[in-house]
Amino acid sequence: MSSMASFDRFAVTYKKGEMIFCEYEPGNAFYLIQKGRIQITKVMGNLEKTVDILQPSELFGEMAILEEAARSASAIALDDVVLLEFNRENFEILLKGNPQIALKLLKTFVKRIYDQRRRFMILTLDDDQARVADVLLMLSESKQTNDAETDKREFSVTSDDIAHWAGLAPEKTRAIVNQMVSQRRLEMYPGKIVVANIHDLQRLVSSRRRDT
Amino acid sequence: MIFASCSATVTTGAKKKLPKSVSYTSGSVVYFQGDTDDRIYILQSGRIMLKSRDIETGQDIQDLIQTGEFFGVKSALGHYPREEDATALTNAQVVAFSVPEFEQLASSNFRISMKMLKVFSNQLRRIHSKVSSMLNTLDEIEPEKGLFHSAEFYFKNKKFPHALYILNRYIELFPTGRYIDQVREYREKAEQFDGMKNAGAPTPAASGSGKTLSETGKIFFEGENHFANQRYDEAIESFQQVIDTCGDDPEYKLKVQYEMGRSIFGKGDFAATIRYMSQLVQANPKMPHVGEALFIIGKSYVGTGDKVKGQSFLKRAASVAGDDAGLQRKLKKELADLGA
Numbered sequence: 001m002s003s004m005a006s007f008d009r010f011a012v013t014y015k016k017g018e019m020i021f022c023e024y025e026p027g028n029a030f031y032l033i034q035k036g037r038i039q040i041t042k043v044m045g046n047l048e049k050t051v052d053i054l055q056p057s058e059l060f061g062e063m064a065i066l067e068e069a070a071r072s073a074s075a076i077a078l079d080d081v082v083l084l085e086f087n088r089e090n091f092e093i094l095l096k097g098n099p100q101i102a103l104k105l106l107k108t109f110v111k112r113i114y115d116q117r118r119r120f121m122i123l124t125l126d127d128d129q130a131r132v133a134d135v136l137l138m139l140s141e142s143k144q145t146n147d148a149e150t151d152k153r154e155f156s157v158t159s160d161d162i163a164h165w166a167g168l169a170p171e172k173t174r175a176i177v178n179q180m181v182s183q184r185r186l187e188m189y190p191g192k193i194v195v196a197n198i199h200d201l202q203r204l205v206s207s208r209r210r211d212t
Numbered sequence: 213m214i215f216a217s218c219s220a221t222v223t224t225g226a227k228k229k230l231p232k233s234v235s236y237t238s239g240s241v242v243y244f245q246g247d248t249d250d251r252i253y254i255l256q257s258g259r260i261m262l263k264s265r266d267i268e269t270g271q272d273i274q275d276l277i278q279t280g281e282f283f284g285v286k287s288a289l290g291h292y293p294r295e296e297d298a299t300a301l302t303n304a305q306v307v308a309f310s311v312p313e314f315e316q317l318a319s320s321n322f323r324i325s326m327k328m329l330k331v332f333s334n335q336l337r338r339i340h341s342k343v344s345s346m347l348n349t350l351d352e353i354e355p356e357k358g359l360f361h362s363a364e365f366y367f368k369n370k371k372f373p374h375a376l377y378i379l380n381r382y383i384e385l386f387p388t389g390r391y392i393d394q395v396r397e398y399r400e401k402a403e404q405f406d407g408m409k410n411a412g413a414p415t416p417a418a419s420g421s422g423k424t425l426s427e428t429g430k431i432f433f434e435g436e437n438h439f440a441n442q443r444y445d446e447a448i449e450s451f452q453q454v455i456d457t458c459g460d461d462p463e464y465k466l467k468v469q470y471e472m473g474r475s476i477f478g479k480g481d482f483a484a485t486i487r488y489m490s491q492l493v494q495a496n497p498k499m500p501h502v503g504e505a506l507f508i509i510g511k512s513y514v515g516t517g518d519k520v521k522g523q524s525f526l527k528r529a530a531s532v533a534g535d536d537a538g539l540q541r542k543l544k545k546e547l548a549d550l551g552a
Contacts, residue, residue: 018373019378022381024362025355025381028429095322099320099322099325102318106289107289107290113336113339116339116343117339120268120339
Protein backbone atom coordinates (compact mmCIF):
# COMPACT_ATOMS: atom_id res chain seq x y z
CA MET A 1 0.00 0.00 0.00
CA SER A 2 3.01 2.33 0.05
CA SER A 3 2.20 3.55 -3.44
CA MET A 4 -1.09 4.78 -2.06
CA ALA A 5 0.60 7.68 -0.27
CA SER A 6 -0.11 10.05 -3.13
CA PHE A 7 -3.81 9.41 -2.68
CA ASP A 8 -3.88 10.86 0.80
CA ARG A 9 -5.97 13.73 -0.44
CA PHE A 10 -8.77 11.23 -1.10
CA ALA A 11 -8.57 9.81 2.43
CA VAL A 12 -11.54 10.15 4.74
CA THR A 13 -11.89 8.84 8.27
CA TYR A 14 -14.90 7.55 10.14
CA LYS A 15 -15.17 6.60 13.78
CA LYS A 16 -16.35 3.20 14.91
CA GLY A 17 -20.14 2.99 14.55
CA GLU A 18 -20.46 5.91 12.11
CA MET A 19 -22.56 5.50 9.01
CA ILE A 20 -20.71 6.04 5.73
CA PHE A 21 -23.82 5.87 3.61
CA CYS A 22 -27.35 4.64 3.95
CA GLU A 23 -29.52 2.36 1.88
CA TYR A 24 -31.77 4.38 -0.48
CA GLU A 25 -29.68 7.55 -0.51
CA PRO A 26 -28.20 8.43 -3.89
CA GLY A 27 -24.52 7.57 -4.13
CA ASN A 28 -21.81 9.29 -6.11
CA ALA A 29 -18.73 7.97 -4.34
CA PHE A 30 -17.08 4.59 -3.94
CA TYR A 31 -14.54 3.56 -1.36
CA LEU A 32 -11.39 1.57 -0.89
CA ILE A 33 -10.75 0.45 2.67
CA GLN A 34 -7.27 1.31 3.92
CA LYS A 35 -7.76 0.59 7.60
CA GLY A 36 -10.51 -0.99 9.68
CA ARG A 37 -13.56 -3.00 8.73
CA ILE A 38 -16.87 -2.02 7.16
CA GLN A 39 -20.21 -3.63 7.86
CA ILE A 40 -22.71 -3.70 5.01
CA THR A 41 -26.28 -3.89 6.28
CA LYS A 42 -29.86 -3.76 5.12
CA VAL A 43 -32.96 -2.99 7.14
CA MET A 44 -35.51 -5.66 6.31
CA GLY A 45 -38.83 -5.24 8.07
CA ASN A 46 -37.97 -4.89 11.74
CA LEU A 47 -34.50 -6.38 11.49
CA GLU A 48 -31.10 -5.02 10.57
CA LYS A 49 -29.38 -7.69 8.54
CA THR A 50 -25.60 -7.84 8.01
CA VAL A 51 -24.99 -8.56 4.35
CA ASP A 52 -21.20 -8.53 4.46
CA ILE A 53 -18.16 -7.51 6.49
CA LEU A 54 -15.39 -5.99 4.40
CA GLN A 55 -11.68 -5.92 5.21
CA PRO A 56 -8.83 -3.55 4.31
CA SER A 57 -8.05 -3.39 0.57
CA GLU A 58 -11.66 -4.25 -0.33
CA LEU A 59 -13.86 -1.91 -2.35
CA PHE A 60 -17.46 -0.96 -1.73
CA GLY A 61 -20.09 1.35 -3.18
CA GLU A 62 -18.63 0.74 -6.65
CA MET A 63 -22.04 0.87 -8.35
CA ALA A 64 -21.76 4.64 -7.91
CA ILE A 65 -19.26 4.69 -10.76
CA LEU A 66 -22.07 3.77 -13.08
CA GLU A 67 -24.74 6.15 -12.01
CA GLU A 68 -25.94 8.07 -9.01
CA ALA A 69 -28.49 5.41 -8.22
CA ALA A 70 -29.91 4.79 -4.77
CA ARG A 71 -27.59 2.73 -2.56
CA SER A 72 -28.73 -0.86 -2.19
CA ALA A 73 -27.38 -1.25 1.35
CA SER A 74 -25.90 0.81 4.18
CA ALA A 75 -22.21 0.94 5.08
CA ILE A 76 -21.20 1.34 8.72
CA ALA A 77 -17.72 1.58 10.23
CA LEU A 78 -17.06 -1.48 12.43
CA ASP A 79 -13.78 0.03 13.67
CA ASP A 80 -12.20 3.45 13.33
CA VAL A 81 -11.65 3.35 9.58
CA VAL A 82 -9.61 5.12 6.94
CA LEU A 83 -11.09 5.01 3.43
CA LEU A 84 -10.10 6.40 0.10
CA GLU A 85 -13.10 8.06 -1.44
CA PHE A 86 -13.55 8.39 -5.21
CA ASN A 87 -16.23 9.48 -7.61
CA ARG A 88 -16.96 9.48 -11.32
CA GLU A 89 -14.93 12.61 -11.81
CA ASN A 90 -11.72 11.67 -10.03
CA PHE A 91 -11.44 7.90 -10.30
CA GLU A 92 -9.46 8.07 -13.54
CA ILE A 93 -6.74 9.87 -11.60
CA LEU A 94 -6.79 7.06 -9.09
CA LEU A 95 -6.58 4.33 -11.70
CA LYS A 96 -3.82 6.04 -13.66
CA GLY A 97 -1.71 6.32 -10.55
CA ASN A 98 -2.53 2.89 -9.24
CA PRO A 99 -3.33 0.23 -11.82
CA GLN A 100 -3.68 -2.37 -9.05
CA ILE A 101 -6.91 -0.69 -8.06
CA ALA A 102 -8.13 -0.84 -11.66
CA LEU A 103 -7.56 -4.59 -11.57
CA LYS A 104 -9.29 -4.92 -8.25
CA LEU A 105 -12.21 -2.94 -9.64
CA LEU A 106 -12.28 -5.14 -12.75
CA LYS A 107 -12.42 -8.25 -10.58
CA THR A 108 -15.12 -6.73 -8.37
CA PHE A 109 -17.19 -5.96 -11.46
CA VAL A 110 -16.68 -9.47 -12.81
CA LYS A 111 -17.99 -10.90 -9.55
CA ARG A 112 -20.95 -8.53 -9.48
CA ILE A 113 -21.82 -9.37 -13.10
CA TYR A 114 -21.76 -13.08 -12.33
CA ASP A 115 -23.75 -12.62 -9.12
CA GLN A 116 -26.38 -10.59 -10.95
CA ARG A 117 -26.53 -13.05 -13.84
CA ARG A 118 -26.96 -15.90 -11.38
CA ARG A 119 -29.71 -13.99 -9.66
CA PHE A 120 -31.34 -13.26 -13.01
CA MET A 121 -31.29 -16.99 -13.81
CA ILE A 122 -33.38 -17.60 -10.68
CA LEU A 123 -35.88 -14.94 -11.66
CA THR A 124 -36.37 -16.40 -15.14
CA LEU A 125 -37.91 -19.54 -13.61
CA ASP A 126 -41.71 -19.46 -13.77
CA ASP A 127 -42.18 -22.20 -11.19
CA ASP A 128 -42.03 -20.72 -7.67
CA GLN A 129 -40.79 -23.92 -6.01
CA ALA A 130 -38.01 -24.14 -8.58
CA ARG A 131 -37.05 -20.54 -7.73
CA VAL A 132 -36.73 -21.43 -4.05
CA ALA A 133 -34.69 -24.51 -4.98
CA ASP A 134 -32.48 -22.45 -7.28
CA VAL A 135 -31.77 -19.92 -4.51
CA LEU A 136 -30.48 -22.82 -2.41
CA LEU A 137 -28.39 -24.05 -5.35
CA MET A 138 -26.93 -20.57 -5.75
CA LEU A 139 -26.02 -20.51 -2.06
CA SER A 140 -24.48 -23.95 -2.42
CA GLU A 141 -22.37 -22.82 -5.39
CA SER A 142 -21.04 -19.83 -3.46
CA LYS A 143 -20.07 -21.93 -0.44
CA GLN A 144 -16.33 -22.42 -0.41
CA THR A 145 -16.34 -25.66 1.53
CA ASN A 146 -18.94 -27.95 0.11
CA ASP A 147 -18.65 -31.36 1.57
CA ALA A 148 -18.38 -33.70 -1.40
CA GLU A 149 -18.91 -36.72 0.87
CA THR A 150 -22.55 -35.95 1.46
CA ASP A 151 -25.53 -34.61 -0.49
CA LYS A 152 -26.72 -32.70 2.57
CA ARG A 153 -26.17 -28.91 2.67
CA GLU A 154 -26.71 -26.46 5.52
CA PHE A 155 -27.36 -22.75 5.07
CA SER A 156 -27.60 -20.02 7.69
CA VAL A 157 -30.60 -18.37 6.07
CA THR A 158 -34.26 -17.83 6.79
CA SER A 159 -37.28 -18.21 4.60
CA ASP A 160 -37.42 -14.39 4.31
CA ASP A 161 -33.85 -14.32 2.98
CA ILE A 162 -34.87 -16.82 0.33
CA ALA A 163 -37.92 -14.71 -0.53
CA HIS A 164 -35.61 -11.75 -1.15
CA TRP A 165 -33.40 -13.70 -3.55
CA ALA A 166 -36.24 -15.49 -5.27
CA GLY A 167 -38.23 -12.29 -5.84
CA LEU A 168 -41.24 -13.84 -4.12
CA ALA A 169 -43.49 -12.55 -1.36
CA PRO A 170 -42.36 -13.71 2.12
CA GLU A 171 -45.68 -15.43 2.89
CA LYS A 172 -45.65 -17.30 -0.39
CA THR A 173 -42.02 -18.35 0.18
CA ARG A 174 -42.83 -19.61 3.67
CA ALA A 175 -45.64 -21.74 2.23
CA ILE A 176 -43.29 -23.18 -0.41
CA VAL A 177 -40.57 -23.89 2.13
CA ASN A 178 -43.11 -25.62 4.39
CA GLN A 179 -44.29 -27.68 1.46
CA MET A 180 -40.70 -28.68 0.71
CA VAL A 181 -40.24 -29.61 4.38
CA SER A 182 -43.29 -31.89 4.18
CA GLN A 183 -41.79 -33.41 1.02
CA ARG A 184 -38.65 -34.10 3.11
CA ARG A 185 -36.57 -32.05 0.73
CA LEU A 186 -35.73 -29.49 3.44
CA GLU A 187 -35.44 -29.28 7.20
CA MET A 188 -36.11 -25.99 8.96
CA TYR A 189 -34.35 -24.80 12.11
CA PRO A 190 -34.19 -21.34 13.68
CA GLY A 191 -31.92 -19.30 11.37
CA LYS A 192 -30.91 -22.40 9.43
CA ILE A 193 -32.20 -24.45 6.51
CA VAL A 194 -30.88 -27.91 5.70
CA VAL A 195 -31.18 -29.35 2.21
CA ALA A 196 -31.55 -33.14 2.38
CA ASN A 197 -30.10 -33.78 -1.08
CA ILE A 198 -28.67 -30.97 -3.16
CA HIS A 199 -28.77 -33.10 -6.33
CA ASP A 200 -32.50 -33.52 -5.91
CA LEU A 201 -32.85 -29.72 -6.08
CA GLN A 202 -30.55 -29.62 -9.12
CA ARG A 203 -32.82 -32.09 -10.90
CA LEU A 204 -35.90 -30.10 -9.92
CA VAL A 205 -34.48 -26.83 -11.25
CA SER A 206 -33.06 -28.23 -14.47
CA SER A 207 -36.36 -29.93 -15.32
CA ARG A 208 -38.19 -26.62 -14.85
CA ARG A 209 -35.56 -24.74 -16.83
CA ARG A 210 -35.98 -27.05 -19.79
CA ASP A 211 -39.73 -26.53 -19.65
CA THR A 212 -39.45 -22.77 -19.97
CA MET B 213 -21.41 -11.53 -22.69
CA ILE B 214 -18.36 -10.80 -24.66
CA PHE B 215 -15.92 -8.00 -25.02
CA ALA B 216 -16.98 -7.05 -28.48
CA SER B 217 -16.07 -3.44 -27.94
CA CYS B 218 -13.13 -4.07 -25.69
CA SER B 219 -10.25 -3.95 -28.05
CA ALA B 220 -6.81 -2.71 -27.30
CA THR B 221 -3.80 -2.97 -29.50
CA VAL B 222 -0.84 -4.46 -27.74
CA THR B 223 2.00 -2.00 -27.82
CA THR B 224 5.55 -2.87 -28.67
CA GLY B 225 6.55 -2.24 -25.06
CA ALA B 226 4.00 -4.70 -23.79
CA LYS B 227 4.91 -7.23 -26.43
CA LYS B 228 8.16 -8.01 -24.67
CA LYS B 229 6.10 -9.65 -21.95
CA LEU B 230 3.84 -11.59 -24.26
CA PRO B 231 4.26 -15.12 -23.11
CA LYS B 232 2.84 -17.51 -25.61
CA SER B 233 1.70 -17.19 -29.17
CA VAL B 234 -0.61 -20.02 -30.28
CA SER B 235 -1.82 -20.93 -33.78
CA TYR B 236 -5.24 -22.36 -34.53
CA THR B 237 -6.22 -23.84 -37.86
CA SER B 238 -9.57 -22.94 -39.36
CA GLY B 239 -12.41 -24.73 -37.55
CA SER B 240 -10.45 -25.59 -34.43
CA VAL B 241 -11.72 -24.74 -30.96
CA VAL B 242 -9.90 -22.40 -28.58
CA TYR B 243 -12.21 -23.35 -25.72
CA PHE B 244 -15.69 -24.71 -25.07
CA GLN B 245 -18.44 -23.27 -22.94
CA GLY B 246 -18.16 -24.79 -19.47
CA ASP B 247 -14.37 -25.26 -19.67
CA THR B 248 -12.43 -23.96 -16.73
CA ASP B 249 -9.03 -22.47 -17.39
CA ASP B 250 -7.47 -19.16 -16.54
CA ARG B 251 -6.04 -18.03 -19.84
CA ILE B 252 -6.89 -14.67 -21.37
CA TYR B 253 -6.49 -14.31 -25.11
CA ILE B 254 -5.79 -11.53 -27.52
CA LEU B 255 -6.35 -12.06 -31.23
CA GLN B 256 -3.31 -11.23 -33.36
CA SER B 257 -4.50 -12.36 -36.76
CA GLY B 258 -7.33 -14.33 -38.34
CA ARG B 259 -10.92 -14.56 -37.17
CA ILE B 260 -12.33 -16.00 -33.96
CA MET B 261 -16.04 -16.42 -33.30
CA LEU B 262 -17.58 -16.54 -29.84
CA LYS B 263 -20.88 -18.34 -29.57
CA SER B 264 -23.03 -18.18 -26.44
CA ARG B 265 -26.67 -18.41 -25.38
CA ASP B 266 -28.64 -15.37 -24.31
CA ILE B 267 -29.76 -15.96 -20.72
CA GLU B 268 -33.03 -14.15 -21.39
CA THR B 269 -34.14 -15.65 -24.68
CA GLY B 270 -32.03 -18.81 -24.91
CA GLN B 271 -31.11 -17.77 -28.45
CA ASP B 272 -27.63 -18.14 -29.85
CA ILE B 273 -25.47 -15.04 -29.85
CA GLN B 274 -22.43 -14.83 -32.09
CA ASP B 275 -19.68 -12.29 -31.72
CA LEU B 276 -16.76 -11.92 -34.04
CA ILE B 277 -13.53 -10.98 -32.31
CA GLN B 278 -11.55 -8.21 -33.95
CA THR B 279 -7.78 -8.21 -34.30
CA GLY B 280 -6.25 -6.74 -31.15
CA GLU B 281 -9.29 -7.61 -29.08
CA PHE B 282 -9.23 -9.58 -25.80
CA PHE B 283 -11.50 -12.54 -25.12
CA GLY B 284 -11.97 -14.97 -22.24
CA VAL B 285 -11.23 -12.17 -19.77
CA LYS B 286 -14.18 -12.36 -17.42
CA SER B 287 -14.19 -16.12 -16.86
CA ALA B 288 -10.42 -16.13 -16.34
CA LEU B 289 -10.35 -13.18 -13.93
CA GLY B 290 -13.32 -14.49 -11.95
CA HIS B 291 -12.28 -18.17 -12.12
CA TYR B 292 -15.66 -19.07 -13.60
CA PRO B 293 -16.42 -21.63 -16.32
CA ARG B 294 -16.27 -20.27 -19.88
CA GLU B 295 -19.57 -18.77 -20.98
CA GLU B 296 -19.13 -19.33 -24.69
CA ASP B 297 -17.51 -21.50 -27.35
CA ALA B 298 -14.51 -19.82 -29.01
CA THR B 299 -13.80 -21.17 -32.49
CA ALA B 300 -11.31 -20.17 -35.20
CA LEU B 301 -13.18 -19.26 -38.40
CA THR B 302 -9.92 -18.97 -40.33
CA ASN B 303 -6.34 -19.86 -39.48
CA ALA B 304 -5.73 -17.64 -36.48
CA GLN B 305 -2.91 -16.52 -34.24
CA VAL B 306 -3.64 -15.64 -30.61
CA VAL B 307 -1.54 -14.76 -27.59
CA ALA B 308 -2.49 -16.54 -24.39
CA PHE B 309 -1.84 -14.82 -21.05
CA SER B 310 -2.09 -16.35 -17.63
CA VAL B 311 -3.95 -14.15 -15.15
CA PRO B 312 -0.72 -12.85 -13.53
CA GLU B 313 0.70 -12.09 -16.98
CA PHE B 314 -2.47 -10.25 -17.94
CA GLU B 315 -2.37 -8.34 -14.65
CA GLN B 316 1.16 -7.27 -15.42
CA LEU B 317 0.14 -6.07 -18.88
CA ALA B 318 -2.90 -4.21 -17.54
CA SER B 319 -0.76 -2.63 -14.82
CA SER B 320 1.59 -1.20 -17.41
CA ASN B 321 -1.19 -0.06 -19.73
CA PHE B 322 -3.81 2.10 -18.10
CA ARG B 323 -5.82 2.26 -21.33
CA ILE B 324 -6.54 -1.48 -21.28
CA SER B 325 -7.99 -1.35 -17.77
CA MET B 326 -10.07 1.71 -18.56
CA LYS B 327 -11.55 0.17 -21.70
CA MET B 328 -12.38 -3.03 -19.90
CA LEU B 329 -13.87 -1.17 -16.97
CA LYS B 330 -16.11 0.66 -19.40
CA VAL B 331 -17.25 -2.62 -20.97
CA PHE B 332 -17.72 -4.32 -17.61
CA SER B 333 -19.58 -1.41 -16.11
CA ASN B 334 -21.98 -1.34 -19.06
CA GLN B 335 -22.55 -5.06 -18.75
CA LEU B 336 -23.15 -4.69 -15.04
CA ARG B 337 -25.52 -1.80 -15.59
CA ARG B 338 -27.51 -3.84 -18.12
CA ILE B 339 -27.82 -6.99 -16.02
CA HIS B 340 -28.55 -4.91 -12.94
CA SER B 341 -31.38 -3.12 -14.69
CA LYS B 342 -32.77 -6.43 -15.95
CA VAL B 343 -32.81 -7.82 -12.42
CA SER B 344 -34.39 -4.63 -11.07
CA SER B 345 -37.00 -4.70 -13.78
CA MET B 346 -37.90 -8.30 -12.89
CA LEU B 347 -38.26 -7.28 -9.25
CA ASN B 348 -40.02 -3.98 -9.90
CA THR B 349 -43.45 -5.46 -9.89
CA LEU B 350 -42.84 -7.11 -6.55
CA ASP B 351 -41.50 -5.00 -3.77
CA GLU B 352 -39.68 -1.98 -5.07
CA ILE B 353 -39.51 0.72 -2.45
CA GLU B 354 -38.98 4.24 -3.68
CA PRO B 355 -35.97 5.99 -2.11
CA GLU B 356 -37.99 8.56 -0.19
CA LYS B 357 -40.07 5.92 1.56
CA GLY B 358 -37.05 3.64 2.01
CA LEU B 359 -35.01 6.39 3.68
CA PHE B 360 -37.88 7.25 5.99
CA HIS B 361 -38.39 3.63 7.02
CA SER B 362 -34.67 3.14 7.68
CA ALA B 363 -34.54 6.32 9.78
CA GLU B 364 -37.60 5.22 11.71
CA PHE B 365 -36.09 1.77 12.29
CA TYR B 366 -32.88 3.21 13.78
CA PHE B 367 -34.80 5.80 15.78
CA LYS B 368 -37.09 3.20 17.32
CA ASN B 369 -34.12 0.95 18.07
CA LYS B 370 -32.39 3.88 19.78
CA LYS B 371 -29.49 3.94 17.34
CA PHE B 372 -29.66 7.72 17.27
CA PRO B 373 -26.46 8.56 15.35
CA HIS B 374 -27.61 6.35 12.45
CA ALA B 375 -31.13 7.74 12.66
CA LEU B 376 -29.73 11.29 12.65
CA TYR B 377 -27.53 10.60 9.65
CA ILE B 378 -30.51 9.35 7.65
CA LEU B 379 -32.91 12.04 8.89
CA ASN B 380 -30.44 14.73 7.85
CA ARG B 381 -30.05 13.14 4.45
CA TYR B 382 -33.82 12.99 4.10
CA ILE B 383 -34.16 16.69 4.88
CA GLU B 384 -31.41 17.52 2.40
CA LEU B 385 -32.86 15.36 -0.39
CA PHE B 386 -36.59 15.78 0.21
CA PRO B 387 -37.08 19.19 1.84
CA THR B 388 -40.75 19.14 0.88
CA GLY B 389 -41.17 15.36 1.10
CA ARG B 390 -44.19 13.42 2.26
CA TYR B 391 -42.68 12.49 5.63
CA ILE B 392 -40.94 15.79 6.33
CA ASP B 393 -42.98 16.70 9.44
CA GLN B 394 -42.39 13.31 11.02
CA VAL B 395 -38.72 13.45 10.00
CA ARG B 396 -38.21 16.82 11.69
CA GLU B 397 -39.91 15.55 14.84
CA TYR B 398 -37.72 12.43 14.91
CA ARG B 399 -34.63 14.55 14.32
CA GLU B 400 -35.41 16.87 17.19
CA LYS B 401 -35.89 13.93 19.55
CA ALA B 402 -32.89 12.02 18.21
CA GLU B 403 -30.70 15.11 18.69
CA GLN B 404 -31.86 15.40 22.28
CA PHE B 405 -31.19 11.74 23.04
CA ASP B 406 -27.93 11.66 21.16
CA GLY B 407 -26.84 15.02 22.58
CA MET B 408 -27.03 13.63 26.08
CA LYS B 409 -24.04 11.43 25.39
CA ASN B 410 -22.42 13.39 22.58
CA ALA B 411 -22.96 17.12 23.14
CA GLY B 412 -21.83 19.41 20.37
CA ALA B 413 -20.44 16.78 18.01
CA PRO B 414 -21.32 17.33 14.39
CA THR B 415 -23.58 14.69 12.89
CA PRO B 416 -21.86 12.35 10.45
CA ALA B 417 -24.05 13.60 7.61
CA ALA B 418 -22.73 17.09 8.16
CA SER B 419 -19.09 16.06 8.33
CA GLY B 420 -18.77 13.39 5.63
CA SER B 421 -16.87 14.78 2.68
CA GLY B 422 -18.49 12.59 0.05
CA LYS B 423 -22.04 13.53 0.80
CA THR B 424 -22.44 16.31 -1.68
CA LEU B 425 -24.01 14.89 -4.76
CA SER B 426 -22.84 16.44 -7.96
CA GLU B 427 -25.30 19.14 -8.95
CA THR B 428 -26.43 17.04 -11.89
CA GLY B 429 -26.94 13.97 -9.71
CA LYS B 430 -28.99 15.96 -7.28
CA ILE B 431 -31.26 17.31 -10.00
CA PHE B 432 -31.67 13.79 -11.42
CA PHE B 433 -32.66 12.53 -8.01
CA GLU B 434 -35.15 15.39 -7.64
CA GLY B 435 -36.59 14.41 -11.02
CA GLU B 436 -37.01 10.81 -9.90
CA ASN B 437 -38.72 11.98 -6.76
CA HIS B 438 -41.08 14.28 -8.67
CA PHE B 439 -41.90 11.37 -10.96
CA ALA B 440 -42.56 9.01 -8.05
CA ASN B 441 -44.95 11.61 -6.65
CA GLN B 442 -46.62 12.16 -10.03
CA ARG B 443 -45.38 15.76 -10.33
CA TYR B 444 -44.63 15.29 -14.01
CA ASP B 445 -44.04 18.92 -15.02
CA GLU B 446 -41.41 19.28 -12.33
CA ALA B 447 -39.90 15.91 -13.30
CA ILE B 448 -39.67 16.99 -16.95
CA GLU B 449 -37.97 20.22 -15.92
CA SER B 450 -35.43 18.35 -13.77
CA PHE B 451 -34.63 15.74 -16.41
CA GLN B 452 -34.22 18.41 -19.09
CA GLN B 453 -31.67 20.17 -16.88
CA VAL B 454 -29.77 16.90 -16.44
CA ILE B 455 -29.81 16.17 -20.20
CA ASP B 456 -28.43 19.66 -20.85
CA THR B 457 -25.60 19.23 -18.38
CA CYS B 458 -24.76 15.52 -18.10
CA GLY B 459 -21.85 15.67 -20.53
CA ASP B 460 -20.57 12.89 -22.70
CA ASP B 461 -21.71 9.71 -20.94
CA PRO B 462 -24.13 8.31 -23.54
CA GLU B 463 -25.50 5.55 -21.28
CA TYR B 464 -26.29 7.99 -18.49
CA LYS B 465 -27.89 10.39 -20.95
CA LEU B 466 -30.03 7.59 -22.41
CA LYS B 467 -31.26 6.69 -18.96
CA VAL B 468 -32.28 10.28 -18.30
CA GLN B 469 -33.94 10.58 -21.71
CA TYR B 470 -35.92 7.45 -20.99
CA GLU B 471 -37.03 8.94 -17.66
CA MET B 472 -37.99 12.10 -19.55
CA GLY B 473 -40.14 10.07 -21.95
CA ARG B 474 -41.83 8.32 -19.03
CA SER B 475 -42.58 11.68 -17.44
CA ILE B 476 -44.14 13.09 -20.63
CA PHE B 477 -46.26 9.95 -20.77
CA GLY B 478 -47.15 10.28 -17.09
CA LYS B 479 -48.39 13.78 -17.81
CA GLY B 480 -50.79 12.29 -20.36
CA ASP B 481 -49.38 14.14 -23.36
CA PHE B 482 -49.61 11.16 -25.72
CA ALA B 483 -48.67 12.92 -28.97
CA ALA B 484 -45.52 14.36 -27.38
CA THR B 485 -44.69 10.98 -25.82
CA ILE B 486 -44.94 9.27 -29.23
CA ARG B 487 -42.64 11.88 -30.80
CA TYR B 488 -40.09 11.77 -28.01
CA MET B 489 -39.94 8.04 -27.37
CA SER B 490 -40.04 7.08 -31.07
CA GLN B 491 -37.10 9.35 -31.79
CA LEU B 492 -35.21 7.93 -28.82
CA VAL B 493 -35.83 4.29 -29.81
CA GLN B 494 -35.02 4.92 -33.47
CA ALA B 495 -31.71 6.53 -32.56
CA ASN B 496 -30.90 3.85 -29.95
CA PRO B 497 -32.54 0.58 -30.95
CA LYS B 498 -30.49 -1.36 -28.41
CA MET B 499 -31.05 1.04 -25.51
CA PRO B 500 -31.77 -0.36 -22.05
CA HIS B 501 -35.53 -0.43 -21.33
CA VAL B 502 -36.32 -0.58 -25.07
CA GLY B 503 -39.24 -2.92 -24.32
CA GLU B 504 -40.66 -0.47 -21.77
CA ALA B 505 -40.16 2.40 -24.23
CA LEU B 506 -42.09 0.53 -26.96
CA PHE B 507 -44.77 -0.28 -24.40
CA ILE B 508 -45.12 3.41 -23.60
CA ILE B 509 -45.33 4.31 -27.30
CA GLY B 510 -48.00 1.62 -27.78
CA LYS B 511 -49.99 2.86 -24.79
CA SER B 512 -49.71 6.42 -26.09
CA TYR B 513 -51.12 5.42 -29.49
CA VAL B 514 -53.98 3.71 -27.70
CA GLY B 515 -54.40 6.92 -25.71
CA THR B 516 -54.74 8.95 -28.92
CA GLY B 517 -57.38 6.50 -30.15
CA ASP B 518 -55.14 4.77 -32.71
CA LYS B 519 -55.60 1.22 -31.49
CA VAL B 520 -54.08 -0.40 -34.58
CA LYS B 521 -50.74 1.35 -34.14
CA GLY B 522 -51.01 0.86 -30.40
CA GLN B 523 -51.39 -2.86 -30.84
CA SER B 524 -48.51 -2.99 -33.29
CA PHE B 525 -46.13 -1.28 -30.85
CA LEU B 526 -47.29 -3.42 -27.94
CA LYS B 527 -46.53 -6.52 -30.01
CA ARG B 528 -43.11 -5.14 -30.87
CA ALA B 529 -42.54 -4.52 -27.17
CA ALA B 530 -43.50 -8.15 -26.45
CA SER B 531 -41.02 -9.37 -29.04
CA VAL B 532 -38.11 -7.56 -27.37
CA ALA B 533 -39.22 -7.94 -23.74
CA GLY B 534 -37.73 -11.44 -23.54
CA ASP B 535 -37.92 -12.82 -20.01
CA ASP B 536 -38.90 -9.51 -18.46
CA ALA B 537 -41.82 -11.13 -16.65
CA GLY B 538 -43.20 -7.86 -15.26
CA LEU B 539 -43.33 -6.21 -18.66
CA GLN B 540 -44.70 -9.33 -20.36
CA ARG B 541 -47.54 -9.41 -17.84
CA LYS B 542 -48.37 -5.75 -18.49
CA LEU B 543 -48.24 -6.32 -22.25
CA LYS B 544 -50.44 -9.39 -22.09
CA LYS B 545 -53.05 -7.44 -20.17
CA GLU B 546 -52.96 -4.44 -22.53
CA LEU B 547 -53.18 -6.65 -25.61
CA ALA B 548 -56.04 -8.62 -24.08
CA ASP B 549 -57.88 -5.36 -23.35
CA LEU B 550 -57.47 -4.45 -27.00
CA GLY B 551 -58.89 -7.81 -27.99
CA ALA B 552 -55.61 -8.90 -29.61
